[in-house]
Amino acid sequence: MEFYQQALAIYQQIGTKAEEASTFNGIGSVYYGQKQYPKALEFIEQALAINKQIGNKSGESTTFNNMGAFYYSQRQYPKALELFGQALAINKQMGNKSGEGTTLNSIGSVYYNQREYKKALEFFGQALVIHQ
Structure with missing residues (x-):
């Protein structure tokens, strides 16, 4: 520190x-x-x-992801999805495929923890395609 x-x-x-x-x-x-x-x-x-x-769009995306992870860990899933969605939009706008894949994976994790397995699989699948 x-x-x-x-x-x-x-x-x-x-x-x-x-x-x-x-x-x-x-x-x-x-x-x-x-x-x-x-x-x-x-x-x-x-x-x-x-x-x-x-x-600084890259910095914004990173920060939205960090905030999303914060709310995810607090089980505040709607807020986490909102923030991950903002990060995803920025990553798409910038053409940042790596960031896009990471954020899609995070969104999938939110849905998985909400027991929305079909949605989770959809986002995990999108992340996998990008990361391959």
């Missing part, structure tokens, strides 16, 4: 917004790992705001 905070201070000082957003995502992930969920979400939301501000 200490290194993330040092990096954040440097990025803010020199004004590199994309790296600042990435560092907020990293700090959020650390708090998530420590089960400090409100704090994790606070940092991930800051990353999203910066990525939107600078038009």
